[in-house]
Amino acid sequence: AAPVIPRPLIVMLHGCTQGAADFATGTQMNALAREQGALVLYPEQSARANPQKCWNWFKPQHQARGRGEPAVIAALTQSIIDTYHVDAARVYVAGLSAGGAMAAILGHEYPELYAAVGVHSGLPHGAATDVMSALSAMRSGGAANGVGATAYTPPTIVFHGDADPTVHVSNGQAVVSAACQSAAN
DSSP states (O other), X not given: OOOOOOEEEEEEEOOTTOOHHHHHHHHTHHXXXXXXTOEEEOOOOOTTTOTTOOOOTXXXXXXXXXXXXXXXXXXXXXXXXXXXXXXXEEEEEEEETHHHHHHHHHHHHOTTTOSEXXXXXXXXXXXXXXXXXXXXXXHHOOOOOOTTOOSOOOOEEEEOXXXXXXXXXXXXXXXXXXXXXXXXX
């Protein structure tokens, strides 16, 4: 029998009002994963946890290691690594909008788990502490506040349009700044 070669894992986090199936279809990540021999994990937020199916990136109980949604997603990621012969050095997390904000949190809080982070139209870790500050940060930008600061954040790529009507472009710039600050440490 041929040896089983460990495969990379990409954790994909959908945005508000989306689900895993919508996100998989929209990103076409499954086709790319098949072509490249990777696995893809699509955690899905429930409407019970958030009526808009948003990741709760703006609540303090979901911004720290070992708590809330980051802990659940990290545990799910670790379970897939352990179960499906994943190369632990090639585990990545990416997300769109609320999923991008949660991806930034995961990279910040679990840098030993994720090799790199992708943030599309997301917000920096710690940009908000409740719904009102989240709406303000989305509208006019939010700065990372260093909550649970780690000495290292994995390499991070950011995609953010300068005409985004939902999440202000300065949020993308703040994610980049936080990643650069971490790289300088």
